[in-house]
Amino acid sequence: xxxxxxxxxxxxxxxxxxxxxxxxxxxxxxxxxxxxxxxxxxxxxxxxxxxxxxxxxxxxxxxxxxxxxxxxxxxxxxxxxxxxxxxxxxxxxxxxxxxxxxxxxxxxxxxxxxxxxxxxxxxxxxxxxxxxxxxxxxxxxxxxxxxxxxxx
Amino acid sequence: xxxxxxxxxxxxxxxxxxxxxxxxxxxxxxxxxxxxxxxxx
Numbered sequence: 147x148x149x150x151x152x153x154x155x156x157x158x159x160x161x162x163x164x165x166x167x168x169x170x171x172x173x174x175x176x177x178x179x180x181x182x183x184x185x186x187x188x189x190x191x192x193x194x195x196x197x198x199x200x201x202x203x204x205x206x207x208x209x210x211x212x213x214x215x216x217x218x219x220x221x222x223x224x225x226x227x228x229x230x231x232x233x234x235x236x237x238x239x240x241x242x243x244x245x246x247x248x249x250x251x252x253x254x255x256x257x258x259x260x261x262x263x264x265x266x267x268x269x270x271x272x273x274x275x276x277x278x279x280x281x282x283x284x285x286x287x288x289x290x291x292x293x294x295x296x297x298x
Numbered sequence: 299x300x301x302x303x304x305x306x307x308x309x310x311x312x313x314x315x316x317x318x319x320x321x322x323x324x325x326x327x328x329x330x331x332x333x334x335x336x337x338x339x
Contacts, residue, residue: 155301156308197314246305265302270329272299277326284319297304297314 147209150193150202153297155240157196162245164258168233171196180233183226186211190223197297210235 154171163170169180172192184192186207193203211227212219247256249263273280287295303322308314310321 152301152304153314156305156314159305160309199315243301246302260302262302265299266325266329268299269303269326270333273326274330274333277323277330280326281323284322288319293318293320294311295317295319297308297317 147202147205149297150198150206151239153197154193154206154236155243158240159243159245164245165237165240165242168236168240169229172232173229180228180230182229184211184229184232185224185226187223189232209239 158168158171161171169178172184172189173179173182186204189207189211190203193206198206208221210232211225244260245258246262246265247259249261284295285291306325307317307319307322311318
C-alpha cells in the first residue's frame with residue numbers, strides 16, 4: 147500500500163493538486179461533484195490509469211470504498227462511496243505534502259509550495275559526494291539496462 | 299528530499315512504469331558542475 151500511496155502523492159504533485167483539492171485526481175475532467183458515487187471497479191480503473199497496477203489498484207480502491215469493519219467483507223466490485231468520503235480517507239492515507247515550484251514563479255509565498263531550487267540544493271548536499279554510489283544503485287535495479295526503472 | 303527526487307524523475311518520464319532515472323544523474327552532474335564553477339571563481 148505504501149508504494150501505491152507514494153505514487154498517488156507524486157501524481158497529485160505532478161497535477162499541482164493541493165491537499166484540500168484532491169478530487170480532480172479521481173473525477174472526470176468535466177465534473178466537480180463531490181456527492182458523486184464511485185464504485186470500486188471505477189476507482190480501480192482510475193488508479194490503473196495513474197500507474198498503480200495489478201492487485202494494488204484493487205486493494206487501494208477497496209480500502210477507500212469499503213466501510214471499516216473488523217469482520218470479513220464480501221468483495222463486491224460494484225460497492226460505491228461518495229467522492230467526498232473517498233477523498234477524506236485518501237487525505238488521511240497520503241498525509242501532508244508540498245507542491246514544487248520553479249524559482250521566480252507566481253506562487254513563491256504560497257505555503258503549499260516549496261521552491262525547486264531549495265530541493266536541488268538538498269540533493270547536492272546529500273548526494274553530491276555519492277554520485278557513483280547512486281548511479282550503481284540505480285543500475286542494479288535496471289535489469290534490462292534501458293535507463294528505465296519501474297515504480298513498483 | 300527523496301520524494302522530490304522521485305517527483306523530478308516522474309515529471310520527466312513517460313509514465314511511472316518507465317522512470318528515466320538518467321535525468322536524476324544529469325541533474326546531479328549539473329549541480330556538481332555549478333558548485334565547481336562557483337568554487338573556482
